[in-house]
Amino acid sequence: MTRSGTTGDDLPPRPEDPAAGAATARATVDPRGIVTGWSEGARRLLGYRSSEVVGRSAAVLLAGEPHAPTVRALEALPRWNGRVTLLHRDGRSLPVNLLAHRRPPDGGDGSGNGNGNGAGGWLLVAALPGPPTSPRDDEALMMWAFAQSPATMALYDTSLRLRLANKDMERVLGLPEEAMRGLRVSEIVADPQGDRTEQLMRRVLETGARQQGQVALCLAGHERESVWALSLDPVRDAGGTVRGVLLSARDTTEEHLARERLVLVNDASVRIGSTLDLARTAEELAEVAVPQLADFVTVDLLPSIEGGEDPRAGVPSSPVKLRRVAARSVLEGCPEAVVPRGVVAVYPDASPAAECLAAGRPLIRKVTAQGMTVWEHEAPERAERVRQYGIHSVLAVPMRARGITLGVAIFSRHRRPEPFTRDDLLLGEEITARAAVCIDNARRYGRERRTSLTLQSSLLPERPPRQAAVEVASRYLPASTQAGVGGDWFDVIPLSGARVALVVGDVVGHGVRASAAMGRLRTAVRTLADVDLPPDELLTHLDDLVIHLSAEADDEDSVSGDTGATCLYAVYDPVSRRCSLARAGHPEPALVTPEGAVEFLDIPAGPPLGLGGLPFEAAELELPEGSVLVLYTDGLVEARDRDVDESLGTLREVLARPAASLEDTCDAVLDALLPDRPADDVALLMARTRALDAAHVATWEVPRDAAAVAETRKNACLQLTAWGLDEAAFVTELVVSELVTNAIRYGAAPIELRLIRDSNLVIEVSDGSSTTPHLRRARTFDEGGRGLLLVAQLTQGWGTRQTYTGKTIWAEQSLSAD
Template sequence: MGEITLRRTARQSGPVALAGTARPGETVTYRQGSVPALSLRTGEPMRAEIADAACWPADTSDAGMNAPHSALAVPLRARGVALGAALFTRSPSREPFDADDLLLAQEIGAQAAVCVDNARRYTHERTTSLALQQSLLPQMAPKQPAVEAATRYIPANSQAGVGGDWYDVIPLPGARVALVVGDVVGHGVHASATMGRLRSAVRTLADIDLPPDELLTHLDDLVTQCRMVSDRTQEASRDVGADFGEVGATCLYMIYDPVSRRCTGARAGHPPPAVVRPGGDVDYFDIPAGPPLGVGGLPFETADLDLAEGSLLVLYTDGLIESLRYDLDEGLERLRKTLSEPMPSLEDTCDRVLNSMVAGRARDDVALVIARTQELDSKHVTTWDLSEDLAEVARARELASLQLASWNLQELAFTTELVVSELVTNAIRYGGRPVQLRLLRQDTLICEVSDGSNTAPHLRRARMFDEGGRGLFIVAQLAEHWGTRQRPEGKTIWAELRL
């Protein structure tokens, strides 16, 4: 049994403060045999008369006439864990502590220990939730040709804990981009974990290039399944006091095409996005308001909007516009006025929006995405309409080769001609009218062949003596990525080649 060193968290003294007493945040050492040391080691509250300095902390050995003469030490324990000790002392001008004082101090210590442990648990859960949230969110918006984007995430300041707000900027085939914001019901680690599952699901569904309404339908099914599993788990864990919270979410999913400059969006119980025109006019994109995810029963609808180059798309969660000081409509109007004032950069715009709308009072998490639209003009995109004659395959190869020469990409001519030949041949043989070839030049070269059939091709490995079945396999070997996306009037097969 030796000395015990603790970190002082709080101190309150009478009119005459003890000389040399450690301040909150500093360490203090209790000698062997002192009242606090004995109380912590035995786990029992103790009352003692202090006869000499040997029974007092080392930093008060020179307290002189003000040295305490009576002390109470109460160990702070909660849920079987020793958290520290509460120490009460009296100076020579007061009567020594008696048994009633010890009983009162013990009751105070028991209540204080529970409060300290709750605060410790809350801090740990908030830190864990915030770390999980930050690790699941993208660290920065990826650079791609469709939009220039800036993002922000601010956790809630309330005692409710970190919520499940998220955002994402997802590159799509054809130089397009998907912009996503979502908000999971509840707070804490469970909400953050649910957010991670939904964000991963959105990325997976976006990878197969679903339109916004179909993507939200699949996401709604996933949330419904998660809710059913959560209800069963909640029922099974009720005996141990576990609380997994309610499963539900809102989401806004938008796709922007820099070639057509068209934005298509759908939302599930989420606030509408704001659109800032190049002249400074601010409107809200009137997307039909579908039900929140997990409710089911109602379909999601899409809306289209043509945008001029340089327009701003502003996606956010409800924590940005909701406040105890004003209603939702006033919050939307405040956001409109804030966005109408031009700023030199997207980062400055994000900061201005947050400073104006939140200003350190975030009752709920806030996720914000501001994207400036860009355009791929005729210098980067070329399109040809083809007939259903197989003789068009040779013409398609020649057109692609000439276009690559004008782009100074002759080194890709052989590979591109081979990819174009295979894709156009498949479209003419197995697809339907109209057949179209498109080349897009950006950080990569994208070859797209569209036809009027909705039947998606499948990659297979031809056997030794098979006469066909090698076309898509060759494309997959030559291309960095390849895939298929459905369109209202057919499908598009694309292949992305590294420059």
């Protein structure tokens, strides 16, 4: 083409088509309708030279006025074609099939060569009359085109017999056209896929519509199964009658394999790492790889991995020792495996496992005669299995995560004829890398779990302490490996006056942090219980402690979040048979009466520990001797697949059943509610109440008169004689004398002396004053201050507890020598 205003004789032919100028008439027209380019073919078609046409209106070339619909089409469409009548230079009219292309505004002709004036316009093209051709020539050209087409094609008649097959179809099937002519697809390809293809061909004949499908075939001369996309089109005659079926096939094997690899990678991302169990994760890797990638897979780890330890950096020492963790095969029973699961085996340096670990990268090994000779010498049993099952290709992938070598995964093929390829190596590396991260997570979690369990078991009581108030049975179950060890705990704390405190608590969260927080709370509860605080006051102090712990955790680690807990604290007095309970967001305890009735105690719930600013309330009730208090954490009754009310109903039923002992009842409860490993930690504490009757308790009212001290000592000694404890009389007289004297001198009425005999002898003096005595060291010339020091020296322990009406000072003597 020439630019606007030029007078070049011809538009230059396209470089890719040297004959274009002679075989085609081409012209360019700008948006105003002015001819801007004129080719040699245009001159031959209409007789005008370029100098006679360029710069003039294209309307002079038309025989008659422009057709209005044609003008509108040119204005609206990017391309137009139709038949127009042009005016030859000699004056005759010339009908022409014209094709018009809208040119882009840069002035190019659509090819990007920039010919034109830059304002856009149209490129007009018309074919010049060529030499005449015969139908026979056209038919021959079409036959040559069909035979030499790079597409895979075959033509079948209405009887579904092959009439023609091109060269590519002959190549694919490995048969010449002569051998296939007259045969059906199912006879050429002896495979169920051939029958399926024939069904599609019949549907084409019945409906006259194109059918598409996909087949997977094991063709002669091909190493692996190939996948083909089929297009089956009807072949019609001039009258539209279907005369045959044209089969076109396209090899989509690589696309199919790529999709399969993506599916396998996606499957691995979903299925591998579903638990935090190391062995299960290795099994999931093997399950994903068989049979999609390999016929036989083994996963072996360094022996130190299962112990949670970090292996030594660098290449494992030779010879390599690995523990078999998982194995899977397409054959039932995994007969290819030489090493059983759980066994540590030695792998020689020439083995794929040792090679890939030494190299630190995956590798593919083809089983050769030379390699088999080495194997027969170093590992004869393994060589025998390789030969027996025909293993021909091995892919070894080291398992590494976070810079640590964990083990190796070995993929083998014996049923699949094709060896592993580079794409298979990348796929094996991808799924093994995911499994390695999950195994390392399981290893780290297992180490933390063992640490948490060790810490927790060291903090929980191994056996209940000796006390006379209740008979105790308890259970603690850590959560499943998926959930992790939590912060549940229980405790039995002996208190003064033969009383006992029962505690069950649950720290929010799991892991070492939760276990450590549990230990601190348990210690705090024991310390506060030693002060003899009422349950509601104890929970108030414990709430403050949790708030402080949460603040410390936030300061140390901004990601850790708040520390929270729930707790139930109960104090039982076997003398009065009164039990005082308070709870902080904890499940209600159950009470089993001596008659076997079960009820859940309506104790004010109270907020969970750590919220602050909200009160706790205590409830007090009298328990018949032989009643059973059941305290537990929420892991016992809360489950994803069961409603809490259903669990409480089951608990009620089990507790109502007669049992030989509390231990049996604990087992029955766990069997009914937790047949499998619990999803959360579970602490269960059962306490059967006892009562101390008049044979074990003696009480006297003491007048606020110094003369009453002697009478009180006398009463105490007579009671000891009645109990057969005369050897304790001397110390008892001194302690009673000192405590009663202090109560008369410094306390307030009413004053009471109480002796309690169980495993020890307890002396209690109560008065109406809340003033607490303090132990101090008297100076040389002080007349007082030595009484409590004397009491502390003579007794096993002493202390003070506040009551709603005053205080009680107590001292305890051991009777073990008696």
